[in-house]
Amino acid sequence: MLLSSFTIRQKLIGLVIILTLGIITTSCLAFYFSYQDTLTGKKEQIRNVIQASSSQIVFLNRQNNAGTITAGDWEQRIHDLIYNTQYGKDGYIYLMAKETQVYLHPKRPDLEGKFLEDIEDLPASKLMIDGFKRIPHIQGSAQFWKFYWPKPSGGPAIAKLTYAQQVPDSDFILGTGIYLDDLTPLYIKRGLSYFSITLAVLFAAIATALLIAKNIVNPIINLSSQMRNLSDGDIDQTIKYTEHRDEIGQMANALACFREHLIENKRLRYMHEHVQFLENFDPVTRLYNRRAMGESLEREIVRNFESQDSIYFLFIRLDLLRNLTIELGDDQRDHILVETANRLRQLLSINHRLARLSEGCFGLMLINKPEDTDLEALITSVLNTIEKPIKLEQLHIQIAARIGVTQFPEDGDQQFELIGRAEIAAKTARKKEQGWMYFSQLREQQVEQKMELWQDLSSAMENDQFYLVFQPLFDLQSNTPKSAETLLRWDHPKHGPISPAVFVPLAEQSGLISRLDHWVLNAVAKQCRQWIDKDITFPRIAINLSGISFLRSDFETKLQEIFDTYTVPLSNIELELTEGVLIEDLARIQDKLKRVRETGIRISIDDFGTGYSSLSRIKNLPVDHLKIDKSFIDDLDVNNQDLKIVQAIILMAQGLQLKVVAEGVETERQLSILREEKCDIVQGYLLSRPLSVSDYEALLDEDLIIEG
Numbered sequence: 199m200l201l202s203s204f205t206i207r208q209k210l211i212g213l214v215i216i217l218t219l220g221i222i223t224t225s226c227l228a229f230y231f232s233y234q235d236t237l238t239g240k241k242e243q244i245r246n247v248i249q250a251s252s253s254q255i256v257f258l259n260r261q262n263n264a265g266t267i268t269a270g271d272w273e274q275r276i277h278d279l280i281y282n283t284q285y286g287k288d289g290y291i292y293l294m295a296k297e298t299q300v301y302l303h304p305k306r307p308d309l310e311g312k313f314l315e316d317i318e319d320l321p322a323s324k325l326m327i328d329g330f331k332r333i334p335h336i337q338g339s340a341q342f343w344k345f346y347w348p349k350p351s352g353g354p355a356i357a358k359l360t361y362a363q364q365v366p367d368s369d370f371i372l373g374t375g376i377y378l379d380d381l382t383p384l385y386i387k388r389g390l391s392y393f394s395i396t397l398a399v400l401f402a403a404i405a406t407a408l409l410i411a412k413n414i415v416n417p418i419i420n421l422s423s424q425m426r427n428l429s430d431g432d433i434d435q436t437i438k439y440t441e442h443r444d445e446i447g448q449m450a451n452a453l454a455c456f457r458e459h460l461i462e463n464k465r466l467r468y469m470h471e472h473v474q475f476l477e478n479f480d481p482v483t484r485l486y487n488r489r490a491m492g493e494s495l496e497r498e499i500v501r502n503f504e505s506q507d508s509i510y511f512l513f514i515r516l517d518l519l520r521n522l523t524i525e526l527g528d529d530q531r532d533h534i535l536v537e538t539a540n541r542l543r544q545l546l547s548i549n550h551r552l553a554r555l556s557e558g559c560f561g562l563m564l565i566n567k568p569e570d571t572d573l574e575a576l577i578t579s580v581l582n583t584i585e586k587p588i589k590l591e592q593l594h595i596q597i598a599a600r601i602g603v604t605q606f607p608e609d610g611d612q613q614f615e616l617i618g619r620a621e622i623a624a625k626t627a628r629k630k631e632q633g634w635m636y637f638s639q640l641r642e643q644q645v646e647q648k649m650e651l652w653q654d655l656s657s658a659m660e661n662d663q664f665y666l667v668f669q670p671l672f673d674l675q676s677n678t679p680k681s682a683e684t685l686l687r688w689d690h691p692k693h694g695p696i697s698p699a700v701f702v703p704l705a706e707q708s709g710l711i712s713r714l715d716h717w718v719l720n721a722v723a724k725q726c727r728q729w730i731d732k733d734i735t736f737p738r739i740a741i742n743l744s745g746i747s748f749l750r751s752d753f754e755t756k757l758q759e760i761f762d763t764y765t766v767p768l769s770n771i772e773l774e775l776t777e778g779v780l781i782e783d784l785a786r787i788q789d790k791l792k793r794v795r796e797t798g799i800r801i802s803i804d805d806f807g808t809g810y811s812s813l814s815r816i817k818n819l820p821v822d823h824l825k826i827d828k829s830f831i832d833d834l835d836v837n838n839q840d841l842k843i844v845q846a847i848i849l850m851a852q853g854l855q856l857k858v859v860a861e862g863v864e865t866e867r868q869l870s871i872l873r874e875e876k877c878d879i880v881q882g883y884l885l886s887r888p889l890s891v892s893d894y895e896a897l898l899d900e901d902l903i904i905e906g
């Protein structure tokens with residue numbers, strides 16, 4: 199088993215147990231050795247006493263043998279010697295004559311003169327006699343015995359240690375002994391002091407362990423559990439021990455730092471989610487926004503492409519919302535929108551997707567429309583729900599709505615076609631004061647009315663009925679022409695000049711638009727070549743291009759081919775794309791824009807503000823100019839709301855290093871406001887109407903400067 203599989207607390211307890219056992223064992227061993235030492239010391243003492251007395255007896259014996267002292271003196275001196283020898287309180291000394299006759303025994307004088315075998319109360323006499331008889335043979339060596347014997351003062355037999363030795367050159371045996379229980383108080387005293395030292399050391403060890411537990415183990419355990427909580431996502435706890443100045447404090451501070459990172463991470467994730475939310479949802483109604491709707495429509499189209507199963511799209515336009523907003527203010531407007539969104543939500547089923555597309559416009563997509571769903575009944579209930587009065591603070595208001603309906607695949611197979619055409623149908627419904635309208639009806643009507651135009655359109659290109667005009671754009675810093683937007687004109691043989699506002703949508707509906715765009719690109723390239731040949735320096739030309747042409751996969755190759763034919767560098771050209779194109783899948787559109795820009799061409803976003811391009815979306819797109827839609831410029835001098843929007847767009851564009859163009863400038867007042875707001879470029883009838891080629895050439899020749 200690995201040591202690491204135990205917790206720190208278990209390890210600490212283990213250490214304390216081992217220490218305790220170690221301390222107790224050491225104390226016991228120390229006590230045992232000290233006991234042994236005491237015994238050895240006693241033996242040494244006894245031996246010394248016997249040795250000293252023995253040599254004195256030898257000395258007295260010699261004097262007696264030599265006749266220096268009398269037998270009486272000898273006897274007296276031997277007696278004095280034995281009786282005066284010091285021994286322990288319960289010890290004794292004796293002098294035994296040969297053949298085990300007790301000669302002198304100061305503790306038991308009654309035994310003197312008796313033979314051991316005659317002493318009746320001597321239970322071990324046999325053993326003793328054998329022992330004594332062996333002593334002469336082990337001459338000179340100390341002889342200890344341990345056996346049990348009652349004390350001289352009587353009582354039960356207790357353990358005692360005896361020593362006996364033969365006195366050299368005589369028949370005497372000198373012996374002594376000590377009762378072991380005499381040592382007991384000493385041992386108790388010593389044992390007690392060992393015990394208290396052990397207790398003190400144990401106490402110190404346990405106190406140290408507790409101190410370690412409190413200062414190291416507990417903090418580590420707590421920090422580890424805090425770390426576990428952090429990784430489980432609990433970042434609200436405050437990290438303890440950060441004030442410690444040791445390694446625990448360092449760990450705690452590192453953990454606190456980790457927690458800060460987690461909080462920062464969470465904040466970033468929240469922000470990211472919020473940005474993602476804004477990318478896909480409308481913050482006011484919390485419905486999908488135009489982009490998300492476009493994507494989901496695109497997905498459904500892809501899914502149904504093979505089967506050609508129908509998808510219906512309803513463009514729901516609230517009437518007059520913009521005017522209401524000016525009168526009621528933003529909060530009331532939001533209230534109306536939220537209320538309407540909530541009512542529409544109630545009508546939804548699994549087959550519906552609802553989105554807020556722009557200011558007062560909602561979109562409703564029907565997928566897998568079951569056979570029995572009555573589309574017209576649904577439309578009627580949508581209109582009825584919206585028209586129910588809405589209660590505002592002071593008043594009830596009633597809002598009307600118009601609905602335009604498109605159907606895949608009949609009305610288009612691109613999401614922006616379906617949405618855009620449904621919008622056209624909704625607008626037409628309003629013009630005709632109808633509640634709702636199918637786009638196909640519109641087409642039928644248009645077919646009736648404009649069949650002729652349509653047919654003419656296809657031959658117009660061959661018959662040279664198109665031409666280009668140029669409207670200059672002025673830089674507000676230098677007050678000189680910055681570029682020119684080229685606008686298409688159709689000189690109809692019967693109806694005279696027709697506005698592109700009329701025939702471009704026709705061309706889009708009939709599939710002619712790509713040919714038309716191709717014609718324009720070609721005409722611009724040709725025009726540029728003529729200017730170059732005539733040595734006319736001209737500023738960049740901006741070309742309006744339909745999304746359908748732009749999104750074709752071979753667009754950039756075709757573009758390059760056309761301009762290569764006339765050897766005109768694409769750096770002379772700018773493309774104007776409407777916001778509808780940007781609703782495409784972000785990665786795809788980024789890639790497309792990147793590839794197109796690699797040809798040297800510039801990109802500008804036309805009619806900005808009318809669609810639903812979010813700030814974060816524009817930020818991710820490689821574009822050069824933003825053209826604020828004419829509708830915001832129109833009322834700039836009277837409508838504070840529009841002014842605010844224009845200010846916001848300019849501010850945002852500056853942050854993104856984009857140049858801002860204001861189109862449709864018609865009055866001096868508008869121009870001066872735009873100057874104040876630091877708009878970069880302006881375009882409009884005030885400065886110049888769209889000009890024919892010759893007029894434009896004359897203008898370039900003039901070195902025109904607008905008044906600052």
Ligand code: C2E
Pocket residue numbers: 669684685686697698699702715718741742743744774804805861862863864881882883884888
């Ligand atoms: P747009 O791109 O927004 O072009 C600006 C339109 O506003 C032009 O109308 C221009 O003549 C007009 N305009 C410019 N300044 C003023 C002003 O101060 N006041 C007013 N009231 N109008 C002004 P136009 O030429 O009728 O073009 C209409 C739309 O047709 C254009 O809108 C553009 O979307 C489309 N279009 C024009 N030329 C082409 C083209 O060559 N190809 C394609 N695909 N679309 C084109």
Ligand code: CA
Pocket residue numbers: 683742774804
């Ligand atoms: Ca334009």
Ligand code: CA
Pocket residue numbers: 804805825827828861
């Ligand atoms: Ca425009």
